[in-house]
Amino acid sequence: MEITLDRFSFHYAPSQQDVVSGITMGIPKGSCCAVLGPTGAGKTTLLLAISGALAAHYSSGVGEGEIAIGPKVFRPMPDKILFPEVGLALQESHLMISGLHETVRGEVGFSLENIGTDTKVKEEKIVLAMENVGILHLAERNPFMLSGGELQRVVLAALLAVQPAVLLLDEPSNSLDAEATAMLVRILRGLHKNTTVVFSDHQLDLAILVADRFLVLQDGEMVFFGEKKPFLKNLEQFKGFLPVDQWSKVIPQLSRKHAPHIRLLSRLLEIR
C-alpha cells in the first residue's frame, strides 16, 4: 500500500514543541524507505504515527495534517492500531513479546492466532517465518531466555508471519550479528513490490543496501526526502548528524572505477 503524509506534525503534549513537523512525502506501494537521523529527530514518532499506535497510546498528543495508507485517509493520523495490515516492530524487542507463550514457536504463532488463522495454515506459516529469519533451531526455547539479537529475530518472524501490507521497523539491525543482518537484507529485498517497508536506522549500511527512498530528519524537520541517487549525491550534506564518512570515501570510487567486478558491485548497490 502507498503511504502518503501531508504536512504531518505531532507533539506529545499541548504545551510542547513539535516532535515531527510538516512532513510531506509519498512512499509508493512496494517501496522500501529508510528514515535516518540523529537521536530525537522524530524517527520513532513517525513510525508510531503511521502504525496507529501514536494516537492509540498518547491521548494527550496533538497532531496536524494527514496520513494516507492505501485508499484510507486519516486526519491527522490513524486513531487505532492498524494490525494486521500494518505491522510494527519496536526498537526494544523485549516489549514486543506477549509473555503468553512459553516457546518461540508459540510466540511467533500468537500474531496469527490474533487474526484467526486456521490451525493447519498457522503451523505452516510459523515454520516458514521462523525459517525465513533463521530461528528454526530456537523453536522450542523460551523467548525470555534468548539473547537480544535472537529476540529481535523472533519479533520479525511474528510480523512476517501475518504478511502485513506495510511493515514498519524501528532500528531493525540494532543487535543483529553479521549473518542475521545479511538475512534481514535478503528478507527486505525479497519483500519488495508486495510490501511497503519503512524502517529507521542510525547507520547507513542497511539503508544503502535495501532502501529505494530516503527520509532524513533533524529536530523533527524533513531535511531530505528522495530516491537513492540524489541521496548518495548529497551525502556530504548530512555530515555531522549521519555517519557518512566511510560511505563518502566508498561511493565516488565505486562510481568511477571501471573494473568489471566494481561495475557489477555498483550496479547491485544501484550506485551508478
Next chain:
Amino acid sequence: MSISAKGVDFSYQTGSPVLQDFTMDLRRGECILMVGRNGAGKSTFLKLLNGILKPTKGEIYINGRNTATTPTSELAGHVAVTFQNPGDQIFSPTVRKEILFGPRNLRRENAEELTDRALTLLGLVSKASRHPYDLLPAERKLLTIASAVAMDTPLLAFDEPTGGLSQYEREIISNGLRQLKTDGRSFFIVTHDLDFFLPLATQVLVLSSGRVAYSAPAAELVRNAHLLRKYGVTLPLTTRLLRLLEIDSKS
C-alpha cells in the same frame, strides 16, 4: 591481571551449556572486544564477570578475587557492568540519582564529584534532573554507561554500548572511552560494532558455541577477516568495500 577466566563452563538451569572451557586473560589497560553470533554466550559472560551468575565449572578472577566466592557488592568495586537493555538496570527517579547510586553504595568518598564527572563525560549535564524514563532510548544507554563510569572501577564491561546510538552519541562514547583509557582503565566490550571499536581495541575474542574460537590482536583481525566468516563475524561493509577498492587500484 584484571580478568582471568580459567576453564569456565556455564549452563542455565535448563538447557545446553552456554560457555564451555572458556579461558581468557585481560591485563590492566587493555581493551578486549568479544564478538560472535547472536546467542553465542557473550552477554552471559558479562553476568559471570560481576558475580550475578557463577560458573558451573572453572574460575573467574577479577583483580585476584574469585567471582564464585566474593560477594557481588565487593566485586562491584572492581568491575562495573552495563546490560544490553538499559531498562534492566535503571530504577532511580532522576538521572543524577541514578548515576550517584553506584558510587554512594560503594562508599566512594567523592561520590558527588564522580557523578558530576560522569554526567559531563557522557554529555548528560542538561538532563541531570530528568526522570530516566523521560529520556530517549539512546540517552538511557548513555545513562547506564555514565552510571558504570561513576563507580570508578578499574575495569568497565559493556554489553553492546553503541547499539541504537546515533552519530552524536557515538562520538560522545568514543571521546569518553579514549579519556578513560588514558586514565588507565581496562575495558571488556561485547559488540557487533567492529567499525567503531576496532581502533580502540587491543585484542578481539571470537566466541562460538561457548568457546573462544579465535583470539588475536585487533590489527591482525583485519588481515584475517576471511577466517572469521564461519563464526558469523564480518568486518563492516564499508571497510570491506574500501579494501576491495584499494586492492583494485593497486592491481
